[in-house]
Amino acid sequence: MMLTTKLIYCCLVSIVLHPINNLNPKPYISLFNLQGILLPTQFSHSLTSLDAFAPRLLAWFEINGRHDLPWQQHQTDTPNPYIVWLSEVMLQQTQVTTVLPYFARFMASFPTVQDLAAAEWDTVAEHWAGLGYYARARNLHKGAKQLVEVIDETGEYPTTLAGWEAISGVGPSTAGAIMAMGLHRYGVICDGNVKRVLTRWAAIDGDITKSATTKELWALAERLTPKENSGLFAQAMMDMGATLCTRSKPACLLCPLQDDCLAHAQGRETDYPVKAKKQPKPSKFSNALLIENENGEILWLQRPDNGIWGGLWSLPLAFIEKISGKVAVKDADKNKNKELIAANDNQLLEVASNEKVYETEFTTAEQIINEWINKNELVAKSVNDTLLDDSPIKHSLTHFHWYLTPQTVNLNTKQAQEITEALQAGEININWLNADDAQATLGLPKAMVKILE
DNA sequence: ATCCGGGGGC
DNA sequence: GCCCCCGGAT
Numbered sequence: 268m269m270l271t272t273k274l275i276y277c278c279l280v281s282i283v284l285h286p287i288n289n290l291n292p293k294p295y296i297s298l299f300n301l302q303g304i305l306l307p308t309q310f311s312h313s314l315t316s317l318d319a320f321a322p323r324l325l326a327w328f329e330i331n332g333r334h335d336l337p338w339q340q341h342q343t344d345t346p347n348p349y350i351v352w353l354s355e356v357m358l359q360q361t362q363v364t365t366v367l368p369y370f371a372r373f374m375a376s377f378p379t380v381q382d383l384a385a386a387e388w389d390t391v392a393e394h395w396a397g398l399g400y401y402a403r404a405r406n407l408h409k410g411a412k413q414l415v416e417v418i419d420e421t422g423e424y425p426t427t428l429a430g431w432e433a434i435s436g437v438g439p440s441t442a443g444a445i446m447a448m449g450l451h452r453y454g455v456i457c458d459g460n461v462k463r464v465l466t467r468w469a470a471i472d473g474d475i476t477k478s479a480t481t482k483e484l485w486a487l488a489e490r491l492t493p494k495e496n497s498g499l500f501a502q503a504m505m506d507m508g509a510t511l512c513t514r515s516k517p518a519c520l521l522c523p524l525q526d527d528c529l530a531h532a533q534g535r536e537t538d539y540p541v542k543a544k545k546q547p548k549p550s551k552f553s554n555a556l557l558i559e560n561e562n563g564e565i566l567w568l569q570r571p572d573n574g575i576w577g578g579l580w581s582l583p584l585a586f587i588e589k590i591s592g593k594v595a596v597k598d599a600d601k602n603k604n605k606e607l608i609a610a611n612d613n614q615l616l617e618v619a620s621n622e623k624v625y626e627t628e629f630t631t632a633e634q635i636i637n638e639w640i641n642k643n644e645l646v647a648k649s650v651n652d653t654l655l656d657d658s659p660i661k662h663s664l665t666h667f668h669w670y671l672t673p674q675t676v677n678l679n680t681k682q683a684q685e686i687t688e689a690l691q692a693g694e695i696n697i698n699w700l701n702a703d704d705a706q707a708t709l710g711l712p713k714a715m716v717k718i719l720e
Numbered sequence: 721a722t723c724c725g726g727g728g729g730c
Numbered sequence: 731g732c733c734c735c736c737g738g739a740t
Binding site for chain 2: 356361514
Binding site for chain 3: 291361397402403476
């Protein structure tokens with residue numbers, strides 16, 4: 268009754284003080300913070316739902332959750348942070364059933380963090396072998412040494428979130444898990460399982476790889492985590508994510524949160540979490556021509572002000588092929604410019620699948636050069652003698668990958684003069700400079716530096 | 721057989 | 731924003 272009265276009061280005050288908010292189509296509830304200042308909630312659920320979340324989850328966990336996993340510390344008053352840290356690192360990338368035997372072997376061989384720190388790397392590696400992500404085993408070993416150092420200095424394990432995050436291999440979520448479950452202090456977790464549960468429950472449809480969504484999810488996780496027993500809550504959330512709110516076939520009928528789960532209400536559970544498919548970038552292939560005169564100088568062109576590398580200097584680029592889809596260069600030579608592609612015959616470049624096909628724009632200068640080379644029947648040669656070494660430079664731009672294969676064209680003095688005149692007639696700024704001088708005196712885009720190197 | 725998820729380091 | 735590496739899902 269009190270709560271209801273207060274809620275109504277808050278809403279009325281909100282309407283009076285913030286009339287503009289009533290234009291906002293989103294559900295809008297205000298509440299007082301401790302200073303009595305009006306604050307909006309940023310959450311889509313009502314206060315009642317937000318506050319009921321933890322009790323309902325915990326009630327479910329008590330009856331239906333797993334309580335016998337060997338690293339769980341919720342049934343003891345003297346939790347062991349080492350056990351939680353070790354298991355959390357293992358569980359970062361692997362499911363419970365896979366971790367179980369590894370965890371047992373680790374605990375048998377390294378019962379304390381001091382044992383782990385003192386172990387040889389080879390021994391640790393052998394224990395980890397098969398779990399994957401071996402960098403994490405290295406971090407684990409390093410982290411053990413760091414922890415022993417902290418313990419030697421302070422007499423105890425780190426007691427703060429920041430203290431744990433300073434340990435190699437421990438990020439924000441693992442640190443939260445250790446604080447909550449390993450120390451029975453306050454800690455919030457927001458790992459992949461939690462994100463799945465929360466995006467569904469609150470129908471959060473933002474791309475979870477975006478930092479704004481990450482922030483939103485952490486804020487919600489924090490709002491839902493009870494100040495007391497955050498470890499039990501973390502344990503329950505993990506269990507719920509792993510056993511009920513699974514990725515493909517969630518068991519909504521058994522879920523304690525089904526009646527205010529917004530995704531369930533929409534019948535769209537598996538549409539969450541939203542993760543933008545990393546858009547495969549189309550790929551474009553060009554040859555970068557190292558047109559060399561008899562003095563060993565290379566022809567450089569200043570690019571037009573508009574477009575890529577505007578105003579910078581670049582090697583002349585020769586069109587090879589623009590492709591989309593998972594195609595090997597080898598398969599792509601069904602069309603023009605066969606000679607140029609031939610140099611790439613041994614390359615099997617896997618490029619991301621994509622429908623888009625790019626139009627390659629030639630600069631005026633490049634058109635002049637390409638036509639001139641064709642007319643004179645000059646052949647571009649691979650820079651290196653061995654086929655293995657002439658792989659293209661990969662240069663990624665915002666919207667596509669550009670594979671640039673360096674090729675040389677040697678000109679005699681007469682030919683060099685001819686092309687120079689042809690370009691100057693087209694009012695193109697050009698330069699003949701060897702690689703070192705070009706790097707020293709011209710503004711070269713990164714891709715060109717890569718090619719020269 | 722292939723795709724995809726996942727947490728932290730860089 | 732990529733990489734690591736495995737196993738579960740399809």
